[in-house]
Amino acid sequence: MSELDEIKQQLREFVKERDWEQFHNGKDLAISISLEASELLECFQWISSEQATKHNLDDIKDELADVLLYAIRLGDLLDIDLKGAMLTKLQKNKEKYPIEKAKGKATKYNKL
Amino acid sequence: MSELDEIKQQLREFVKERDWEQFHNGKDLAISISLEASELLECFQWISSEQATKHNLDDIKDELADVLLYAIRLGDLLDIDLKGAMLTKLQKNKEKYPIEKAKGKATKYNKL
């Protein structure tokens, strides 16, 4: 079984055991991903990347994991092929940011 | 190669070709995950989960993929074993939310 499928199965069991399917809808899972992304970002608040990595790496791992867990759960609920979605989006990003125009620039695609 | 490793490799190439390593630090990647999580959430703004899934599923797939892509990229930059981090965090979540106390409740662990 692939990694993503393995986590997906474990999450299904985790949710089912707690009778939480009733709370898991697309909107609240999207909210949850956003909340976990903020908890991850909080590890970097007021300090530099270097300081955060040095002092908060364990918290960063936990919060990044929570983002991924909720993302995989939402993918399962909406029956999305996550690997396929990532490859499709990566291809779109390549087209939005052609190498010759985007090279060395942090500019958003609509201002390139 | 595992799915997560395969995406990680493709992202490395994508970033390198555009000479974007200079912009990719932990703090800005954490910001980026949060911004993409908001774009995902925007697909659900003002409407129900059912309406969002019916009308915005393609956008949801793309934005969820962007969250995952940046999360995998941050994991690569900080040399985090993502599958291991997810399994570790899932175990912590099981302990924070014991079945007998959490069953059927949406209450946060510190108020259980």
Added chain:
Amino acid sequence: MSELDEIKQQLREFVKERDWEQFHNGKDLAISISLEASELLECFQWISSEQATKHNLDDIKDELADVLLYAIRLGDLLDIDLKGAMLTKLQKNKEKYPIEKAKGKATKYNKL
């Protein structure tokens, strides 16, 4: 003195007394506004607006206040006339969403 100016002055003093000016830059204040907005949103996670207002109103007040406090602080740091900025943006929003096109619709302006 206007309300916004009064809060601005109190925040200046609060920050100065704690020698926190060194941490207050635009980027970290923008991060902070986003983090507080997430804490506000967390009051609504998994539940309906009605349930949230009934059970979490005190927390909602506190988190909404934190969003406003950081927003006023960022405005002060960047020397932005907040009332003017709000009136200007409200006017732009009126033009982005003309009554005849937007009436009764939750559609984003670029899809109207």
Added chain:
Amino acid sequence: MSELDEIKQQLREFVKERDWEQFHNGKDLAISISLEASELLECFQWISSEQATKHNLDDIKDELADVLLYAIRLGDLLDIDLKGAMLTKLQKNKEKYPIEKAKGKATKYNKL
């Protein structure tokens, strides 16, 4: 009339003219504040505070205004006295971060 009340009144009219009261509930307004906070944060993505202020100040003003507009709107909907809520929360923050313990430190209160 105070500044906040003046904006509140203008927002009521803006929403009413567009028949948008049907969409304005606490949860979706909290989502909206979070989305606007992300658009503000996007002005600082990949760059320093100084670069952002130099190149994106007009966008920063607009997005900060949108955060404030939605915050005032949510306050109106939930009948919150915003100035009172800010003064109350500022007092709580003073107690969470006593000068002698917090001076010169960016540490979160629960780790002080």
